[in-house]
Amino acid sequence: MNFKKSTTLNGILMHPLLIGGRALIYHCGQVIRTSPIVAIHDASADQIRFETMNTNYTLLMNPTPQTAANSYMTSLAA
Numbered sequence: 434m435n436f437k438k439s440t441t442l443n444g445i446l447m448h449p450l451l452i453g454g455r456a457l458i459y460h461c462g463q464v465i466r467t468s469p470i471v472a473i474h475d476a477s478a479d480q481i482r483f484e485t486m487n488t489n490y491t492l493l494m495n496p497t498p499q500t501a502a503n504s505y506m507t508s509l510a511a
Contacts, residue, residue: 441491
């Protein structure tokens with residue numbers, strides 16, 4: 434039997450999740466690009482659980498999306 438890896442990240446989702454698309458997650462100063470999304474299991478204000486072809490993800494949304502996005506965009510401009 435083939436089990437998928439499970440991973441929990443603290444980060445920010447860079448755009449909405451779409452089945453068949455890839456998640457872009459800002460985590461620890463880097464942008465992570467996942468394999469294609471096959472299912473979205475749960476979404477709340479503080480976490481999102483979704484599944485890609487290779488991994489089950491739990492994304493803990495901390496700090497707030499606006500703060501992280503602004504920090505990310507500022508680092509790109511420098």
